[in-house]
Amino acid sequence: MTKPTPPPPQVYLETYGCQMNIADTQTVTAVLRRAGYASVARPEDADIILINTCAIREHAEDRVIGRLSDLARLKRARPALKLGLLGCMAQHTRAALLEKAPWLDLVAGPDAYRRLPELLGHDGFDPAVDVRLDRGETYADISPEYAESVRAYVTAMRGCDRFCTFCVVPYVRGRERSVPPDAILREVRALAARGVKEIVLLGQTVNAYRFDATDFGALLRLVAGVEGVERIRFTSPHPCDMSDSVIDAMASEPKVQPYLHLPVQSGSDRVLAAMERGYTVEGYLDLVARLRQAIPAIALSTDLIVGFHGEAESDFMATLALMRAVGYDSAFSFKYSVREHTRAHRLGDSVSEAEKGRRLAEVIALQETISLERNRSLIGREFAVLVEGPARRGAGRLAGKTPQFKTAVFPGAAEIKAGDTVRLRVESATAHSLAGAVV
Ligand code: 5AD
Ligand code: SF4
Numbered sequence: 001m002t003k004p005t006p007p008p009p010q011v012y013l014e015t016y017g018c019q020m021n022i023a024d025t026q027t028v029t030a031v032l033r034r035a036g037y038a039s040v041a042r043p044e045d046a047d048i049i050l051i052n053t054c055a056i057r058e059h060a061e062d063r064v065i066g067r068l069s070d071l072a073r074l075k076r077a078r079p080a081l082k083l084g085l086l087g088c089m090a091q092h093t094r095a096a097l098l099e100k101a102p103w104l105d106l107v108a109g110p111d112a113y114r115r116l117p118e119l120l121g122h123d124g125f126d127p128a129v130d131v132r133l134d135r136g137e138t139y140a141d142i143s144p145e146y147a148e149s150v151r152a153y154v155t156a157m158r159g160c161d162r163f164c165t166f167c168v169v170p171y172v173r174g175r176e177r178s179v180p181p182d183a184i185l186r187e188v189r190a191l192a193a194r195g196v197k198e199i200v201l202l203g204q205t206v207n208a209y210r211f212d213a214t215d216f217g218a219l220l221r222l223v224a225g226v227e228g229v230e231r232i233r234f235t236s237p238h239p240c241d242m243s244d245s246v247i248d249a250m251a252s253e254p255k256v257q258p259y260l261h262l263p264v265q266s267g268s269d270r271v272l273a274a275m276e277r278g279y280t281v282e283g284y285l286d287l288v289a290r291l292r293q294a295i296p297a298i299a300l301s302t303d304l305i306v307g308f309h310g311e312a313e314s315d316f317m318a319t320l321a322l323m324r325a326v327g328y329d330s331a332f333s334f335k336y337s338v339r340e341h342t343r344a345h346r347l348g349d350s351v352s353e354a355e356k357g358r359r360l361a362e363v364i365a366l367q368e369t370i371s372l373e374r375n376r377s378l379i380g381r382e383f384a385v386l387v388e389g390p391a392r393r394g395a396g397r398l399a400g401k402t403p404q405f406k407t408a409v410f411p412g413a414a415e416i417k418a419g420d421t422v423r424l425r426v427e428s429a430t431a432h433s434l435a436g437a438v439v
Contacts, residue, residue, distance in 0.1 A: 008038040009120075012046035016064055017054025019202055019235060020173075021087055023153045025052045026144035028086065028113050033145065035117035043074060048082045048120060050106075053089035055168050057337035061089055068101050075103055082106065082120065086113070091131050091172035092341070098127065110158075110173050111137040133174035135159075140183035143190065150388055150419045152196045154187050155179060156219065157203035162238060164265075165276050165344040166308060166336065169204055176204075178211040181222055192228030197386060197419055199223055200233045207237035207246050217245030224255040230421065231386060232256045233405065236263055236303075240278045242287055251294040258295050259405040262288075263303035267322025268315035271308055274344075281322060288326055299329040299404030304363055307336040307356035309347045316359050323366055329374055329404065330432075333363040368431045375406070375429035382439060383408065385424045387416060407433040 011032055015025045028050065029039060040046050049071055054060040068085070075081045084106030085097065091109035098104060104127050106119050112130035114137070122128035138158060146152045160169045161176040188199055201223065203209060209216040216234075223232055232255045237246070239262055250256045266272050269280050279287075291298055304319060323331065335356040338349045351359075383402040391397035391409040398412040400422070408424050416422060416438070426436040 008036050009047040010040040010045055011037045011048045011050060012040050012043045013050050013052065014043075014067070015052045016060060017052070017056065017088065019153050019200070020155070020158075020204065021052050021054060023144060023155050023202055024087065024110060024113065026146055027139050027142055027155075028052065028116065029145040030142050031113055031116055034142075037117075037120075043071060046081070048084065049074070050084045050086055053085060053087040055088035055092035055172050055339070057334060058339075059337065061093065064089055065100060068104075072101070072103050084108065084120070086110075088168070088172040091133070092168055092339075094129070094131055098129075107131065109133065113139065114142070135175045135177060138177055138179045138183075140179050143187060146191065146196070150196060150386060151198040151200060152191045153200045153202050154184060154191070155203065156184055156201040156206055156216075156234070157209045160204040161208070162205060162278070163276065163343065165274065165347075166265075166305065166339070166342060168339040168342055171341045173204060176208060178203075178209050180211050181214045181219055184219065185222060185226065188223055188226045188229060192226050195228075195419055197229070197421075198231040198233065199229055200235060202235060204236070205238040205241055206234045207241040207243070215243070215245050216241070217243065217247075217249040220246070220249040220256050221253055224249075224253045229255060231403070233259060235261050237261070238278075239264070239284055239287055242291075247290060247294050250291075250298075257403045257405065258297040259299045259301075259403065260291065261301045261303075262291075264322065264326075265303060265305050266308065266311070266315065267319035268311070269318075271311055271315045271319075274310055274347075275305075275308060276343075281318070284322075285325060297403065299406065300326060301330040301332070301405075302326070302328050304331055304333040305336050306333060306359035306363055307351035309336070309338075309344060309350050311336075311351055311359075316362075320362065320366055323363070323370065327370055327374060328367065329406070330371055331363070331367045333360055333367070335360050371431040372429070375431065375434060378406075378426045378434060379429055380426065382423055382425050383434075384421050385410070387418050387420045387422060389418045402434065409433060409435045410437055413438070 053064045082105040090107045107129045109131035111134040119128040157178040159174045159176045207216045385400040385408045387400040391399040422438045424436045425439045
């Protein structure tokens, strides 16, 4: 009699942080699937729980520590359950982490995912730890398990060489490296064949992409050549890598959408210099002017940090002035969080928590006003909306994105399905979305 094969070990994966982490989780899922593991949707059903973590701000790490202690309760009830921590926080906090969460069975950094099956096989008293950074690792040969969606996020480059003084990314994700264009095109073709309409190319400084003679502008054109792909976006570019080649590709290739998330961080030259961002306010505004000249329909969003060490009230005022000068369509703003290992760590943290809170609230309020004004100016205009599915606040309405990446909602109809592009006339607007009717 043959013995029945044991069921595959069930893995539950949870992701914190940015799009890169979501994409990495899809790579991890693929690695584990190849090695015979199955995925489950609930931690209660899992033999192995893996959390992919973010280290960008202290708050992100605190959330994970909180979540880990919840999950530790499951492990106490079921000691055979394996609990692992992946990603940027694994890389960032290693030792401290094992002190705070001694029950962890596995700690694996962003370049260790290929070795996960091996690490999971490790049976011992001590946890399996692999936080080696590998400047060659791009996972180019591993096809991620993408979520079902009209949009897919495809990693174009990993790591970062910029070392902005506040940022932990270069330390936790390592040096910049680009995925070979043929590997990217292979993914994009497979996605298009499955009906994916929109490709978002990902990288920490995605427009610094270079593989041999292929720069990011050339990569955009290559992806645009794939039949079935209707829309192309990318995130996040660095202002200093916004070359003519990239701007030309955006301006001349209709599939590349008129939207750019262009992190500025601060509107004060003094703070930008302390952050070592590599541009001045004037240089950034010149770039915005060039972009608007080349791509008149372009929408812009940004990242802002308030309360960086040494940020005086006048510096903060300069940030508000810059926001008004650019007129961003949206902005993500954060209180400065001192990160160990970064160059700004030793400078200190001169702005109080309360003051950071006040500045953040002001930035958010100003952006609400600007976003609302900009969105209201679109009432009466028509946009091509790529339909994603039911609107979050339901009531038979559908939602999708305009080329400018604005959420648009409209009444559903039997013949309209996800993946279709409809023409929408905007009838009303909030700071965060447009509403209208199909024309
Ligand atoms: N504190 C606050 N915000 C940060 N960011 C990066 N590092 C920090 C930090 N130490 C923000 C930047 C970046 C975004 C992804 O996160 O604005 O663009
Ligand atoms: Fe961090 Fe600067 Fe690199 Fe962006 S460009 S990931 S902010 S170091």
